[in-house]
Amino acid sequence: MSYRIAEAAKLVGVPTTTLRYYEDIGLVEAPARGRSGYRTYDDADIARLRFINATKNLGIPLSDVAEPARAYDVEDCSSVAHQVVEMVAERLTETQARIGELVALAAQLQTVSARLAGAPTAGACGADCPCATAAPAPLADRRTFVPLTRSPALQDQSATPIACSLDAGAVTDRVSEWQSLVQRASSREPISGGMALTFAVSAGLAAEITLLAAAEQDCCSFFTFTVRLTTGEIRLEVQAPADAADVVAAMFGTAA
Known part of the structure; x- marks a missing residue:
């Protein structure tokens, strides 16, 4: 036509x-x-x-x-697809880095907001008042949860929040640690509620995966991690509520 x-x-x-x-x-x-x-x-x-x-x-x-x-x-479709796959991989790496930066920024903004809320109700601003301090100081004995989704499910106070409690300075490093680990996976496959990553078996790698998963679950309690050791391989299963599907894909990739 x-x-x-x-x-x-x-x-x-x-x-x-x-x-x-x-x-x-x-x-x-x-x-x-x-x-x-x-x-x-x-x-x-x-x-x-x-x-x-x-x-x-x-x-x-x-x-x-x-x-x-x-x-x-x-050219053949497979050749064209390969070119696009390489571009998508580069774009994904850039996007994952931005996620870490944005979550870190959100943590900083939440900290600043909490400090400003404690500003005195009377008196002039001065060198020591919260609004005059550009760099946020850590809140004592208080973890800052940064929402990672805008899902209405977050309104349910009884549900585990889709949020991260890492301080701003640690977020980017944590995302980098996961990116480095995911790149070493020999395969990825979707599972119910998440993603499974397979690695060649190694005692040192098994310990690294377990420690990283434990650290992540501590700050992002909506994740569930399962590490399975079988002959020749390590299998890491990452699961989360449906509202966190985009977070799982951003951090752990999609099926390879």
Whole structure:
């Protein structure tokens, strides 16, 4: 079939200006024009544009989308998919790092908020008042829980909160520890309520996994960790409530 630009844009799910922009930056070749001079798109054009848009929606820069877009018409699907997988892996690493940074920032903001709530009700601000102190000091004998989801389930006070009690300075290091461990897994598979990771058996690695899981469960009590040792392998099962599914995927990955 043949489609005009407005029809093509509607099928792809973008404004017509986006299709023109793709042409302007050389991401796609200019489509054929009909007798009236209007751009016309065929089904192959629509499929290619949907691929570009889907890849862009993963947060991959358009400059990086250009290479698999060129390969889309001339290479096997597996080759194109491999290029996208590599980009997704890089994007996932960046996103996981940002999660650690954002959780650390949230912890700092919660600490500052708690200190400001204790400001005196009378008197002028001074060097020692809470609002004049930029760097938050740790709250004595008090753990700060940073919510990791906006799920309504958090309103249930009897439920285990989807939250982390690590102080801000430790969050990024903890996320890095998990990322390093997950990269050493030989396989990952989804299980009910979470993810299972398999590692080659090693007494030192088993101890490392167990200690890290215990430390994580202490600050994020919504996680359940199970470590199984069998001949030749270590299996770590990570489970959490449904509301924490995105947290599990961000920290422990998805099925490989």
